[in-house]
Amino acid sequence: MTIPELTDVHAAWLPPEAFRAIGSRRTLVLGDGALAGTVHAEVAAACARYGGTVRRTGDGPFDLVLALTTAGPLPPVAAAVMAEAGPIGEEGHVLARRDGVTVVLASAPAGLLYGLFHLVRLGEPAFEAARQAERHEPATRRRMLDHWDNIDVHPVMGQVERGYAGGSIFWRDGVLRDDLTRVRAYGRLLAACGINAIAINNVNVHATEARLLTDRLGEVAAIAAELRPYGIRVHLSVTFAAPIVLGGLPTADPLDEDVRRWWAATTARVYETIPDFGGYVVKADSEGQPGPFAYGRSHADGAGMLADALAPHGGVVHWRAFVYNHRQDWRDRSTDRARAAYDHFAPLDGRFGDNAILQVKYGPMDFQPREPVSPVIAAMPGTRLAVEFQVTQEYTGQQKHVCYLAPMWREVLGFGPWGPEGATVADVATEFVAVSNVGDDLYWTGHPLAQANLYAFGRLAWDPRLDPAAVLDEWIDLTFAPSPEPLRSTLHTMMDGSWRTYERYTAPLGVGFMVRPGHHYGPDVDGYEYTPWGTYHFADRDGVGVDRTRATGTGCTGQYPQPWSDVYESLEQCPDELLLFFHHVPYGHVLHSGSTVVQHIYDTHFAGAEEVADMRAHWDKLEGLVDPALHARVKELLDEQLRCAEEWRDQVNAYFFRKSGVPDARGRRIP
Template identity: 45%
Template sequence: MTVIWQLGALLSLLSLASAETGHAAWLRYAPLPASVARQYSAPSTVVALNISEVDPVYTAGQELQKGIQGIFGGKVTVANTNISLSSPAIIVSTLGQYVKAYGSETAGHVPELTDDAFWLDTTGDTVQILGQNGRAALYGAFEYLSLIAQGNFSKVAYATAPDAPIRWVNQWDNMDGHIERGYGGDSIVFSNGTIKNDLQRVIDYGRLLASIRINGIIINNVNANATLLNPKGVDGIGRVADALRPYGIQVGISLNFASPSANLVYGNLTTFDPLNQTVIDWWTNVTDTIYDRVPDFAGYLVKANSEGQPGPLTYNRTLAEGANMFASALKPHGGILMFRAFVYDNHINETNWKADRANAAVDFFRDLDGVFDDNVVVQVKYGPIDFQVREPPSPLFAHLRQTGAAIELQITQEYLGQQCHLFYLPPLWHSILDFDLRSDNKSTLVSDVVSGKRFNRTLGGYAGVVNVGVNDTWLGSHLSMSNLYAFGRLAWDPHGDSETILQDWTRLTFSSDPAVIETITDLSLESWPTYESYTGNLGIQTLTDILYTHFGPNPASQDNNGWGQWTRADADSIGMDRTVSNGTGFSGQYPPEVAEVFEDISTTPDNLLLWFHHVNYTTKLKSSGKTVIQHFYDAHYAGAENAQTFATRWERLKGKIDDQRYNETLFRLRYQAGHSIVWRDAINEFYHNMSGIADEAKRVGSHPWRIEAESFDLDGYDVYQVHPFHTASNFTGIVTSSNTTAGTATTTVPFESGTYDIAVGYWDMFNGTSKWVLSLNNKTIGSWLGDNEKYLGHEPSRYLDGHSATRVTFHNITVEKGDTVKIVGTPGGIEPAPLDYVAFLPEGVID
């Protein structure tokens, strides 16, 4: 029977009754098993002491009603007036409104609540959920629902408060409706140059954000469009704010620094100099206009003088002078100015041994500490470069002693598999948040800097770059949603345990079945080291294509350009020398105790060796005694090998998870298995070719179970030299001779008779859908389409390269030596049915 490996075929088998799209995420409120539900008698009355229907307390009452009815069944009523405390009920309110209704003596047991803190008490017949403010009460309602949705009926009484005041998400949505790094579809906010009329998805998103205690959102891309500031745009901002206000989420926007010189209705200035009074007046007028429409407007996010963006340096003004111009306009309204520290020159010269993009943030901001206005927060990427698979923490955190700081974490997986590769991010985030910078030889955890505790700052916190889209799964991948959930949890409490958070999310999103929890926990916790192993290890960065899509492998793209994400690899050596003694001096940007560790190769951790030191390929690692190059070879093989197990382990959950989410996740894990081999081979071939050093295990460049496509007998197919060379097996593939006529590739099986998995390496390009049919002795054993772009949201490629390269596998095929193998490829659009190889894999062999 023909096997068609495409997601559409998998989904055609679904039972509609059991399908879940993922839209509800962790707020499914799925019914508990009867044996669990009967252990708890949920109150059937909710009292929400709200002032109006736009108050988050009103939202809390509605959410409690929906949640309890979903979890336990039955009817729940909601009232907004006080009832007798002797009656079983859930009371949700601000602490002030509760005292007003019931008297201060009834709240004497409640501790003082700081901003956004709440009190939850389930010890009596009446459940108390009391917030310092309305959104805090809503947070408490979600907390209670999270507990009971997981079957946790413990009697609890506690208060909890956020670690930091700023817990914002940054959307990178463009006004045309597309999203920069948008792997989950188009924008839920913008379309055709304006804010959408239908904001239901925004409301649904606000509900998700409130449930993880996010209190602010920047709705547009940091590469901002000035037209958002026109009257229609301001009204649109207001409509978004109106939609999110019931969830306690304040709206802010990104600004283009040069907006005053754009052709806008407010005026058309000839300058955007931040010290020019007409410019200052212009921004003051814009800001006042926004606050007239949105009185609780959160503030601005500004990217300036980075990657070609305009900014104060254009006029020889300091970054602080630029930031303070906005801060002054915002301050009378209580607004915050988030100023990104992502400022660097993207045209630096690699031949200058001292040049280093990693130095930029400290170089630009160190001397400005204490000069920024007190409502300015410098938003710092977690590492010195750009969301790589492993970086040390940005040393700038140690220099912002008199300035509020926020850490920028990327929830969207830009350099980390783009939601097509499983990557649970919290362990990576913890490696930064838990890092001790040792300022003044005292404990200086990054998390304590951004909370404001370490340097006694009142403003600071967390900014998560998250590009939810119109895809039902929000991020394009069901499993990637654990990162959004965990971001909220860690922004509230950065000391939260990654595994505990993951397991809470799994129970809420999928099931409390122990097998489901164990499998998702194991896969997720293995995902970072697995991805790091087959992409870029030892601190060399991710080794993706930095000039094109940031998705597939292309180590050559790192060097010989001005972007500064260099490896400085040559025939003998690799790595950035960032020492003070002989390199770029970056290590010296850390406080002395940390700088001393990174300056010395003998104390630098192996996993950051190539970040801080330029070494020979034959340098031996402290941790294993292996050479650097052998570690590369071994790690890439080990990582790809483990990635092969992900889909197999997921398959054990069939029947334990609804069919739709099971199959959609299985599709991505199978894709990851194939693409991890593309990564493994590309990186190993590149450095093998560059260094000339053989793999001790004799794997690199040797594929004994593959038949290269160019060695087939070809009819209607031509041999094609692939670029980059290392993204094709044997550096070569085949493509159809025309874009309209099918090609045929034929050969015979050279292997002994037996049962094999047959894997086919091919390329799936954007803007084309080819079809391939694989047969043995003219009997079809499988067919597939080149339509991954319909199901995978990663940045597409129009070329045969590491982004479009992929692999499909057909399992348990009985083969006789000498059988005729034939592939017929029919091109579609620009895609010429490209093929790389066919591998016959005995049990346990990956090749």
Template identity: 50%
Template sequence: MVFSKLWLNYKKLDDTRKRILISCEHSLKESAAFEELQTAMKAMLPEAIVLWKSEVFDDDSYLIVLGIHPELDREEYTIAASLNITEICGGSEAGLLYGVFEFLKRTALAGGFIGFNAQAKPSQPLRMLDHWDNADGSIERGYSGKSFFFKDGELLVNERTVMYARLMASVGINGVVINNVNVRGSAKRLLTKDYADSLEELGELFGRYGIKLFICPDFAAPISVGGLDSADPLDERVINWWKECCASLFSRIPNLGGFLVKADSEGQPGPFAYGRDHADGANMLARAVAPFGGLVIWRCFVYNCAQDWRDLKTDRARSGYDNFMPLDGRFDDNVILQVKNGPMDFQVREPVHPLFGAMKHTKLMAEFQLAQEYTGQQKHVCWLVPMIKDILGFHTKHDMQDDRVSRTVCGVAAVANTGDDFCWTGSELAAANLYGYGRLLFNEDTDLDELAEEWAQLTFGDDEQVISAVSEILKGSHKAYEDYTVPLGLGWMCKPNHHYGPDPWGYEFDRWGTYNRADRNGIGVDRSPAGTGYSAQYAPEWAEVYGDIDRCPDDLLLFFHRVPYTHKLRGGKTVIQHIYDAHFEGYEQAEHFAALWASLKGRVDERTFKNVSERFEEQLNCAKEWRDIINTFFHRLSGIDDKQGRKIYN
């Protein structure tokens, strides 16, 4: 089984010590923290021996003391490091493990043992990855090979899942959903004894690394695997079936965290079929898992996917707020509503979802997508971490002590971008999203420039030219992608179904509510109070800004307003000239990134160089298509020439 170790590929240090001494209580000798230290030290100091509680300590020794301090929070750690001795303490084995990974990271970046003091605990309590893996081994919206959790209906636990747990723990992930929210095939039987043994084994592995195991159940499981004729959440037979199911599951899998549920959306079963609402469905499941400390995470991605394009008032963007806001306060304490970062579907630019800060009596968590469904599918480099940080730091303007999104939620989840490819994420550079996402949730104050350089160094080594080039590519990649694809918050304009490549009217007359309303007179969707009224779902201060065409931020203008092509943006450009300029400039940036990578030939290993080079070739081809098709589309509609006279195809 061959796979990359990514940022945990420990390299030799510039140190000549002969002994590494690890001192800890006997109970910690079997911990993941102890094992990780052993593994790392053997790679970093290959000529040294690693000992437990040796009596010998001299100039050729380095001592690492591990301990549990109950006065610390469970996931908190402290580190007191010097040139000869380091003490790492955690509030639990999970906190200790996080401390060990922080010590190893700083040691690796410095190239040797250094003195420092650190104390940290996570910014977010629940830091999750959601895998859209199917039991047959396929991955919905997967761009990195097949599943490493499932193959032909079998749940796998092997050396790759161990490496996965190490990688996730190293960046602070503490919850993983292993199967697709669209529950299909034999995944419906994850609730049954068919998978009990393998789920127990995987749960034990995850627990060792401080990770809770979650699964997505079929809401209609009482019918699909239980033999009942109903899944009505208020039917006593259904209620009792779920109680018995959960009692059996949690008794076999002590590290089971609970369920992630997609209901009544895009064809998935749910409580609406029985005249019930989301609170009825979520609370029924929550009461079944509550005796075992379980959570029910209920997705808010629900909308009517049978919209008529002729209807100018119905608005998919409104659906999350309209469906869930009236239910505020009706959900049980162990229900968390999982809200997408924006109201549509993981577009490169959307406004922050209006539910954040609005639901004051309901627990929420934010959902992002590391799988690059709409941002280049891991063929284009697009570092999403700055966008995630911006959204978590967004001030909702609701009446609360701290109105940032990060303070209105009790956790964050992201759709994973992993698969069984050698490098885990399809593109070697896409792993920066996985690493940065976890690091950001653990410390929301993380400096993004430092984070990009840190990932590049841990992944590619100490070559300054490599670190500089990779960091520059990452930091400029999101803006470049946005520039050469979809302008000013408009969204979509991609090919239907697979969502890769340009198709300006691909969804324009379809049922999905993803319209741009472009014609010869103008472009954009009127979501002001005079239009669909979506802008009024925000706190009054933002509602006034978004609803006013003269105050709306330029980068969201076409999301909220329909404007003529000659409408002037704040910088003085017209909308049409901005579209032309952005698409030419975005493509030029992509060319620049490809040239930067090409300059690293011989400085990174050949497999990695080829992997990224091939993807840059595809990125340039696709970016050129985006540039030319979008510019030509708008030129033909508007009849307005590019002021700079660049080539537009007519």
């Protein structure tokens, strides 16, 4: 095992400097197996740079002991920590410092790897004061990224669907890349923030990509081999129609015995090739993808068939709940896309097997900058639920805009309480999944600062109770190590509130979808208003918003548990930021903030654009403090962000001024 070193790609949050504290110590790594080997190799590489030493046996003295509890006789200091700590979960570790020795213990190799990266985050303080044994365990067993990568370049969607960071890191020119060093480096970055699974291909499975399941399986195996040393299991998006398109069967009916046999045999072959294969991801009956509805079967039937094929091998199926009518008649106001996932899936609660995971987008619509939490999440206590986020910034600036998303995710994770035990999203989710924002770009993510979103997703998936501001500082300290002032505080200032800034200059008050159809970049207030996509705001000369109340609207509020059902139903209690998601109100409606709706629109749009201008001014001051090429890239992108924010401001304000006729109370220019 050698540590991947890429000289032509940005180091992201693992620059050499981040390993200085570890690399300058005398370290013992105790334990066998591939992942322990990775830990040893990481420490050895750091030591080679910073003058420390690393051994796998012997008496010391040591400054740092990284040990598996199963590794035989531990040094006395480690044994003492073990006694203090008690049992440790599979991916967990215990950290302590006593008698001048920092100790990381794990009961399994993955835990040791996460313990090492925990030390990387801590840096020098890990080797300073004494420290009681702290237990660190992930909140969920699986922390996963979905890649929407295609092998071929799609004529409309490109190679990475909704990707804003270049081509796929896996495929190029229709074939697996010759050199997969970057894939291993990617695995390393992911392990360092806690990710342990990825699905490598687009959920919209086209003809070429379908074959990854069968005759192109070797490519999956090659990718898995690169990621395995960092504890990451590979999953595959498959088409529900695979028995037809790959197997030559006349049907893909999930209750058909031939179909079930085909899936069982095909899956067995996958596991022969990749014994630690993670499982399948399926987008079925969704935006044109095939699914069980064609055969009059339920989604529990569909997921169950795949779960049954995977179960003998320890695999899981991630079954996406993103099922709605994308050919809706906009004239029909009774149909409500926001209701669709709940209406489809809540009745199926308890019917998904133990290894079937229902993958639910965090909101009822589609990755908007502001949505309520999906009502599905509170409605399926008998189902394993993966909450799906979107690290790739489809609706949040497409990696041209600074938009640090962790504060939004944290709000989603903390949503609640509901039910007798006061549950939150973080309590009921059994895992977290996000769409990756990575491509073959020099900075991995197009916008260099978009790396923070990938990092933060991993960290929140590991511990949903983390403070996003603290995670941001972690990322800054690692990425820009040693992050001198004013770099650290300036970056923090620029990024911490950037999601709310983005919200201010885009669609107001939770109404969403005022983007250009198709590519979804930039404003188009009516772009989706008269389309079949179910994404409307219903603005007229008198008011705006979607009536989703039980009393007079689509009844979507009724899908929420109490107290949220009543909170959202009530015009008085509904939070301002979701007002237009749940209610149609006149422009003169007064918000809790004291402002009218239309004045709020004007004010937030002027403010949002001004905040971007401030952001750009902050960045200008960092010239000379960060790498010049990175500075130039971000500077250029901030110019575009400001242009686009002003475009949003002017279009949204002009639209509502033309419709409402209400002038801005502060007399500012509206085009």
